[in-house]
Amino acid sequence: MTDVLIVGAGPTGLTLACDLARRGLTIRIVDKSPGHPRSSRAKGPNARSLEVLEDLGVVEAVLAAGSAPLPMRKYRDGVPVADTDPYAGSAPTPDAPYDRGRLIAQWRLEEILRDRLAGYGVAVETGTEVVGLTDDGTSVTVALADGSSTSARYVAGCDGAHSRVRKLLGVPFEGETAEDQVMVCGDVEIDPGVLDRGIWHQWFDEDGAVMLCPVPGTRAAWWFQSGPERDADGRPLAPSADGFRRLFARHTRLPAAHLTEATLLSTYRVNVRMADRYRVGRVFLAGDAAHVHAIAGGLGMNTGIQDAFNLGWKLAQVLRGRSGTELLDTYEEERLPVAAWTLDLTSERLRATLEAIRKPGGGLDSAITPSTSGLDRGYRWSSLAHPGGDGDALRSGDRAPDAPCAVAATGAPTRLFRSFAGPHLTVLGFGAGTEGVLRAAASAHGDAVRAVRVYGADAPEPGTEAAGPDALHDREGLARTAYGVGRDTVVVIRPDNHVGLISDTDGFDAVHRYLEALDGVRKPDPMSVAGMVDGTRKG
Incomplete structure (x- = not known):
């Protein structure tokens, strides 16, 4: 039986397919279109989506095929009246390698993702239309327009604003x-x-x-x-x-x-509309199937890509028996509020743009704000977010920052994002007092967790055996700055590159409980997400 059937082969469905395929799951991805559409539609990934595409291993191809956002020339009565570069003066920072998105035709981005998917032995099945869904509690039987049927343990509806999957589920699309x-x-x-x-x-x-x-x-x-x-x-x-x-x-x-x-x-x-729920039993909604909004700010495709990146690792953990099914509830818990925020933001940016263009020199640059980069979206409210921290400090649920480092064993330059990339959790240990928890995490969870000691001034000399293959040297202290580290600290990074928890030496038991909840390989009956949150709050 197929693990996951993905309905819809746009950027959302392809992102989910690539993420699941690299985790070794069996998937099918179908689309009712007879062929791959050549439409440009969305103009490209924003900064946060570029980080997702980097993790999936396709960002270099996207950067090569696209272009940087262009300066905007505004005319009135046929005469140029203003040139504006919305990104003038901005540049990548140590914690954010992309300060702007990329212009690329949607069909070209889809080609790149399909090529990546083909590397896992999976091809999009075009001309395949879903007409029925039957969820028996253990799998979903999917009826197809040609009279055949197929079964999957889970189904993801990534089939756009007119989603057949959403309609079959009877989920309202209010707005x-x-x-x-x-x-x-x-x-x-x-x-x-x-x-x-x-x-x-x-x-x-x-x-x-x-x-x-x-x-x-x-x-x-x-x-x-x-x-x-x-x-x-x-x-x-x-x-x-x-x-x-x-x-x-x-x-x-x-x-x-x-x-x-x-x-x-x-x-x-x-259209400003949103589904009132993202999950019905074993069927999920993502991308435009779950939310549509004004195009101002270019967040439609990007919100879908980020939906898929949130859902993929959670489906994989449950399907591989490493986490309880309660983990799947956190997809809606985390992504539905983001969609509501996106609807509000894009409506406000559309209003601002319509106001701006009434005057000579106004233009689409009015739709662009720091928030349209996607870099400030996190899940502090989530039941997966360990409590603690306040103010502007990095907190659980936030996007995990990048930082330039060196491979401790060789001295070669690298980045935190390279340690995060791939289908695993990451545990960063800052300080000598974290060695024990790093060893325990690696021993208990194997390849599912990458344990990374982040050295500062105490880094061993490159070429010695003291540093493990995954250890990093924070030569400039930029990783410590990004994570607000002042003493021995452990940070758990989720597979979607959001902070799971930040714990000092007084609370390392919380690290073990958190990892067991998300990757409970040592427990025949994995701890529930609710139980994990209760436990970490006490820890």
Whole structure:
């Protein structure tokens, strides 16, 4: 029987598939489309999603295929009035290697993820439509449109805003559609040399707008977004190639014939909706199947990628018998509030952008804030978050920071993220007093836990046998700074690179209880998540 059937092969489903496949689980990923769509749609991963893609081993391919976010040129009445670079002055920091996202066509990102998945021996099954679900409490029987059926221990609905899985589950998708906030979109080709491809061009006029962003890796392709043409009664007209040419000519003041192709035309209306639950028995929802919102800030695809990264390790721990099924409840507990926050943020950013473009020089840069990077999203409220800490200090549930280090055994440069990468928990030990808990964690949990001693000034000389293969040298003290370490401290990092707990030498028993709850290989009946939280609160 298949461990997990994933319905939908967009970025959310592919991220989940890659994460589960590298953990050795048996998966199927199906999509009702007859072939892989060539649509650009989302413009690329944000900074946090790049960290996820790095962990999955594909970030170098994404960086090579895409481009950095472009400066924005705003026009009024066909005349340039302002150039803005929303990322001017920003740069990577020791704790965050990506200070901005990456522009890449969604079809190209999907190609990269499919190639990664193929390396695990898994291919997307196109033309495969799910029409029924039956959950008997131990598995899910899935009926397909061709009359066949299949079974899986769990099912993940990653099949978009019109999710068949969500509808079959009867999960409400509450919210609203702003019928008056309409945009037409498509992929177009423009004669080379007509527009500077190093610029995201934005024409905002009193009677409408056109936005053109070059698609990286292409010679003449652009993302086209515009207000729609309207009929005599003010109703928006359906998008068409001729309509796109008329809109292009009206706002750019350039000859319509320069726009030579217009494909994948669609009408976008602002939808703000969210499922009221993410799990029904053995079936889960992720990505647009669980939440849709305004496009301002570019968080749609990114929220889905991060949903998948949260769900993947939890499914794997339960399927491999290393954690109780209560762990699966924390997926909704953690990700549903993030979706609610995203709906609020994107609606507010849309309001700010619509206000900004009323004046010459306003543009889409109004949608970008530090929060749209995704780097400040954590789960401090989660039952998996060990209590403790206050104020601005790093706390359990937060995104785990990066830091440059050296491999203690060789002196070669490395980063904390390289220790975190892969399907395991990580235990960082700062200080000599942590040696015992690191040895115990490695002994009890084997490959499921990577125990990493982080040396400071006490680091052994490279080439000696004193440092283990996973030990790091925090030469500049940047890891200690990022984690707020002032004395012997153990930090548990979850497989999705969020802090599980931070414990000093007075509370190392809490470390053992936490690891047993998430990877209870020594207990035939693993401790429940609720029991773990109660225990660590007492520890």
